[in-house]
Amino acid sequence: MEVRIIVETTLENGTTKRHHLGRLSRTFRPTQPEGFGLLLEDAKTILGQLQKAILLDQIEEISQASRICPDCDGVRAIHDYRSRVLDTLFGRFEVKVPRIRRCACNAKSDVVLGGPLSPLAHFFPDRSTPELRRLQAELGARHSFREAARILETFRPCAKQVNTSVRNRLGKVAREICDSELTEPLVPSAAEEAPALTVFLDGAHIRCRPEYQKRHLDVVVGKIESHDKCRRFGLVQQAVLSPASQLRQDLRALGWDRGKTVTVISDGEPALPNLVRGAVGGKVRHILDWWHISMRIQHIENAVKGLLQVRGFSGIPVLFKRPAEALRWYLWHGKVLTATTSLQWLMVDCARLGTDDRVATEAVRRVQARCRDLYSYLANNMDNLTDYGRRQRAGLPISSSRAEGCVDDIGNTRMGKRRRMRWSPKGAHRVAVVRAAVLDGRLTGAYQRAAA
Ligand SMILES: [Zn+2]
Structure with missing residues (x-):
């Protein structure tokens, strides 16, 4: 059997293009079990070629469209071509991208703006696709960096992955998560009343790298719950300038506003409720975990x-x-x-x-x-201490067991003592931030919003 793979793309202006991606042959007689159907290596090659075909056509379409001046509908000249390396989930490609001269119709603002336009810069701010960045961060938060690189390479025709590149990508994504939450506007809650927020807090101990003169690092993990939403968080207090403001962002995301009471459920360690107290600036109802x-x-x-x-x-x-x-x-x-x-x-x-x-x-x-x-x-x-019986009858939480689930999910599974890894405060903080976002499904959400 001979298989020919042809892709047809139709651009917005009606041009149709055909790409021959290659052929596979599956000879009938000597077929071995491992020669049956599409194989991983074939699939990776085809995916890579498919990606290239789509990417090149898309770049062409975008470049053509951006030559039209939005002000006078004239065609702007191409200044020069630059080669760019684009990292995608299905391969790394070097592409020629045109830079476009500014139109003379709007000469005044050109003096201010200057320089030729780069129409693709908007799409690849980090020279990589958001999907690749997200997957690298997510896998890095779930597995060791080396393992994450291996998984990516095994199943995707992406460029060679190494542990440090996965680690750096995870760091960048963690920073993006923290920054986006700083700039994210406060969502006004639909209900008239402030949502009653309960924070379940616990701590995880992970091994610290020797140069920090400590055996263990404490990762604060927890879960914030309102009547219909919940949000996990993880942070290492030494790694952030203000752990309280970081936590405040998480509370805000669930509709907390200044002056509203927050209930904290944790075990007897005073440092944890104090962190919440710092975040909300006062009013915290602390309940000892039943x-x-x-x-x-x-x-x-x-x-x-x-x-x-x-x-x-x-x-x-x-x-x-x-x-x-x-x-x-x-x-x-x-x-x-x-x-x-x-x-x-x-x-x-x-x-x-x-x-x-x-x-x-x-x-x-x-x-x-x-x-x-x-x-x-x-x-x-x-x-x-409180009347636990009454709380429970009222349907209110009395135990921080939900935070203990988070300790396993955020802290121990990735950074637990059994994994024999040692962490710097910053490294552990980044993994905890991304892992909490991954578990909440926030990582996919954030990128979907960015793509929309
Ligand atoms: Zn113009």
Whole structure:
């Protein structure tokens, strides 16, 4: 079998062009399984040629159209031809692009503007197509840079990719994301009321490169949710001039406006809600994540259960069992003082429990340690506890588990400790920014808007 590939393009002025892209032969008799259908290498060659044919025709069309002066409809002269290298997803091409002289009809402004016009500069600001840039950034945010380069090269007839070019491209795209959000106008929310925003915050630890004199870097990751939208974010505080203003951009994108209250749900680390406080300039309602409390209660329940099972236990079981069980109920319903009192009584009862048995002493110590742990956790976060039961019945979030999903998605999958990579603050920040945008589908959206 012989396959001939012919492409026909029709320009806007009606000219039709035919391009012969080449031929494939699939001989019948000695056909091997790997000679069946279109192969990757053939497809890559054909795609490259197809891209070239379309690109050349398009450049011709654009150049012809831009020769017409918009003011007087006269034809402007071609000044010279310049060769340009254009990077696309389907190959790198060197093309001859005309530069066009300015028209004499508008001589005054020509003095100001000067120089010949370059009609293609608008289409390829970075000498590459937006699609290629987006894909490089996206793959670089999902895989190691070396792996991303390999994937691109395997499936696309694009120019040779190396890890550094993918990394640099990702850096540029990350900067574009940050800058576009700085200039993006505030979207006025349709609803009269401000949307209630909840920020779920958590941190991921990643390995730091040795020259920064630290073992680990903290990546702040999280998710901002309003009633109908959500947006992920990731940032490394050392890498940005003002982490607070960066976060403010993300809040703005979801309709936050100055003076509106934001709810933050995170674990007990004060640095995270403080970051949001800096971003919104005050008014932040911080709620301690229920899961972290629940886990500590569970530890106490288990320790008490262990104590009651010890053979040398000499106390009254119900004195230990009941407070341990009641703790969860009190805290769930926001009865913090009652909970701390019952916690204190539990500790007192443990101290009273005089026993010579080594195993029993060990079990008592464990209960006391767990109680102290919860007690200091509650004491440190007294202001951030709430009636979790009521919140949940009202359909409000009580746990930062959604942020923990982000920790995996943004931090650990790409930069986790298992991947054995070390990061500079800036590098980690860029990957976190692009990854959050990729996960939100913002990267494709931004480029689609730019292309429209
Ligand atoms: Zn003119």
